[in-house]
Amino acid sequence: MMDQPAAPRSAVYDDAGVASVSERPGFQALLANLKQTFALRAGPGRPLTDFGHFASVLDLGQPLALAISTDGIGTKAIVAQLVDRYDTVGIDCVAMNANDVICVGAEPIAMTDYLAVDVASDRLLEEIGKGLLAGARQANIAIPGGEISQIGEIIRSERKGFGFDLVGTCVGVVEREAVLNGAAIVEGDLIVGLGSSGIHSNGLSLARQVLFQQAGFKPDQYIEEFQQTVGEELLTPTAIYVQPVVQMLNERLPLKSLAHVTGDGLLNLARVASASGFVIELLPEPPAIFSLIEERGQIASEEMYRVFNMGIGFSVVVSPDGADRVKEIAEGHGFRAWTLGHCVEDTQKRVWLNPQGLVGKDGKFTAG
Amino acid sequence: MMDQPAAPRSAVYDDAGVASVSERPGFQALLANLKQTFALRAGPGRPLTDFGHFASVLDLGQPLALAISTDGIGTKAIVAQLVDRYDTVGIDCVAMNANDVICVGAEPIAMTDYLAVDVASDRLLEEIGKGLLAGARQANIAIPGGEISQIGEIIRSERKGFGFDLVGTCVGVVEREAVLNGAAIVEGDLIVGLGSSGIHSNGLSLARQVLFQQAGFKPDQYIEEFQQTVGEELLTPTAIYVQPVVQMLNERLPLKSLAHVTGDGLLNLARVASASGFVIELLPEPPAIFSLIEERGQIASEEMYRVFNMGIGFSVVVSPDGADRVKEIAEGHGFRAWTLGHCVEDTQKRVWLNPQGLVGKDGKFTAG
Numbered sequence: 140m141m142d143q144p145a146a147p148r149s150a151v152y153d154d155a156g157v158a159s160v161s162e163r164p165g166f167q168a169l170l171a172n173l174k175q176t177f178a179l180r181a182g183p184g185r186p187l188t189d190f191g192h193f194a195s196v197l198d199l200g201q202p203l204a205l206a207i208s209t210d211g212i213g214t215k216a217i218v219a220q221l222v223d224r225y226d227t228v229g230i231d232c233v234a235m236n237a238n239d240v241i242c243v244g245a246e247p248i249a250m251t252d253y254l255a256v257d258v259a260s261d262r263l264l265e266e267i268g269k270g271l272l273a274g275a276r277q278a279n280i281a282i283p284g285g286e287i288s289q290i291g292e293i294i295r296s297e298r299k300g301f302g303f304d305l306v307g308t309c310v311g312v313v314e315r316e317a318v319l320n321g322a323a324i325v326e327g328d329l330i331v332g333l334g335s336s337g338i339h340s341n342g343l344s345l346a347r348q349v350l351f352q353q354a355g356f357k358p359d360q361y362i363e364e365f366q367q368t369v370g371e372e373l374l375t376p377t378a379i380y381v382q383p384v385v386q387m388l389n390e391r392l393p394l395k396s397l398a399h400v401t402g403d404g405l406l407n408l409a410r411v412a413s414a415s416g417f418v419i420e421l422l423p424e425p426p427a428i429f430s431l432i433e434e435r436g437q438i439a440s441e442e443m444y445r446v447f448n449m450g451i452g453f454s455v456v457v458s459p460d461g462a463d464r465v466k467e468i469a470e471g472h473g474f475r476a477w478t479l480g481h482c483v484e485d486t487q488k489r490v491w492l493n494p495q496g497l498v499g500k501d502g503k504f505t506a507g
Numbered sequence: 508m509m510d511q512p513a514a515p516r517s518a519v520y521d522d523a524g525v526a527s528v529s530e531r532p533g534f535q536a537l538l539a540n541l542k543q544t545f546a547l548r549a550g551p552g553r554p555l556t557d558f559g560h561f562a563s564v565l566d567l568g569q570p571l572a573l574a575i576s577t578d579g580i581g582t583k584a585i586v587a588q589l590v591d592r593y594d595t596v597g598i599d600c601v602a603m604n605a606n607d608v609i610c611v612g613a614e615p616i617a618m619t620d621y622l623a624v625d626v627a628s629d630r631l632l633e634e635i636g637k638g639l640l641a642g643a644r645q646a647n648i649a650i651p652g653g654e655i656s657q658i659g660e661i662i663r664s665e666r667k668g669f670g671f672d673l674v675g676t677c678v679g680v681v682e683r684e685a686v687l688n689g690a691a692i693v694e695g696d697l698i699v700g701l702g703s704s705g706i707h708s709n710g711l712s713l714a715r716q717v718l719f720q721q722a723g724f725k726p727d728q729y730i731e732e733f734q735q736t737v738g739e740e741l742l743t744p745t746a747i748y749v750q751p752v753v754q755m756l757n758e759r760l761p762l763k764s765l766a767h768v769t770g771d772g773l774l775n776l777a778r779v780a781s782a783s784g785f786v787i788e789l790l791p792e793p794p795a796i797f798s799l800i801e802e803r804g805q806i807a808s809e810e811m812y813r814v815f816n817m818g819i820g821f822s823v824v825v826s827p828d829g830a831d832r833v834k835e836i837a838e839g840h841g842f843r844a845w846t847l848g849h850c851v852e853d854t855q856k857r858v859w860l861n862p863q864g865l866v867g868k869d870g871k872f873t874a875g
Binding site for chain 2: 160163164165166168169170171172173175176177179180183184185186188190194195196197199200201202203205207208209210211213214216217246247248249251252253255259260261262263264265267268269271272275276279280281282283284285286287288289290292293294295297302303304306308310312344
């Protein structure tokens, strides 16, 4: 999958259980089936977006359109069991979904949750509720309903009695004419990055494999640089970017595209409806968790920047005249913010990480 | 949990892994947390319904409100693996959600899906796509996006390489003034039942325990009465009631409440916002699958009617003058339909199954 480095490093991540599903023929067949459903709605429900953007947008036959996104916390549920603490993963669940919904320019309004459990432990349920509430407060959304499914035959546990999977579906509203998809990007637009809170909810399989299997750390091992244990560091909740981004939208800043930096890292910038490339000239120093993983796993930077957010959890593409205000708003909400680079015309939608000498396209980075 | 019969029979169901979560203190704590999110939205996103109805309804600040429901197919995923066939469970996934959304009087418009897999087998992905498309066609909805999560550490498999969990979130639109919740039910309103296609997606844990563990059937054993194998019978997709119900709504029939008959069987009738009781005077002969389970498992009728749909997959409460048209429309869409009984005033919201001599309230039936 990568030109450099040697195959085994790439295989580490594949072995961690999260090899790319999107390249499988079965996945393409699934998409081909679902694509046929787009024609089933002529009025309300007609999809205004194709697959592959952060959230889908549906026509409602009125000025407001509906944004919708479904995502889970993945193996962060395993980390929660290792630390035996469940009151933060609800924040991740809100974050993974609400951060996707804002990417189309929508204001998140509500989320339903799906919690599948091995057994319905009281402490698990209560703590997950606390996290969902904390996340809902940060994202300013209601959680009007959801589903708890007790399916011990389907859900494995890392800690007996506490196995679970946690998924959300977030909806938001956006004026039909104001849907953001990057179509309006022009050469010279600036890329502003917003700081992450740590590893967020992506790359945890690789992180656990490196830190616990290869390096032999214990989840409860205190790390001076983190000022907390390895497990707690990995469990740090995903930042929720709703409040600053909704403010940017409400102030009608000249935003061009918004990207939640999840799996595939800054390659997420390329999920735009225009022939744009992204030249990154500044990369902030990655938080200590990433340096530790890179060093202990001997992971190449190509892989680190593909799998992890490396300190940037969200990015905003904006006309140069709006960049200062974007940063001001982000900082006003407690986020670090950097002008990372600028946009160019590029039919291949490449992402250049100049400080690292990398260039990314089609889901991977290589030495540029 | 039940007065009659003796505890062991009830324990059968509890042991089958689906003991009621809703009675746990942790569940109540979870709800108490989520309930606090209702106040977070004053404008669009404000919940217009409380927990416990079939779908939630959200104010959008315009005439159309949004209905939303999240549900999964539960252990029907295990049945699919036993039969090694995955092209029908997508229909169940659409059914479980779209049938809930219509209960508030909404027209379903779209669903997102969440598919968690042990490993991403091509055949599994492709077949699930086929079922989702078939379900979407029946429900007339788009599936504009979704999520596939490859989490082998979380998902168990019954058949190696084919372990999965399948969940949907369906949204629909309803005029804010036309939300159905049973508040308008008056004494004398009629209850019309629509036929099920079989076991649907509820009670499969008990069904499998009785048929495979206790009675020793093999999934591929042919049963004359079913004209197919036990496994195929259990895998029969859940009926989707969207088309007839949307027609009833569009014809402005005097509907009072709609109930998707899922776990808790006809006790679902009682999920109404009025002090109404439901007197059932006619129960159709249950399909053969239920007789077989009842007989081989020696399951009491209290339990059978609580766990299974017993042949009635959906019910419609309607003014007497609308009942004939309700049945006509249902039959026009290929569903059997019966006038099952009528409504009475009852602050305890009881459900009387007169042909069985049972009375139900608070989630259980007892000899009446």
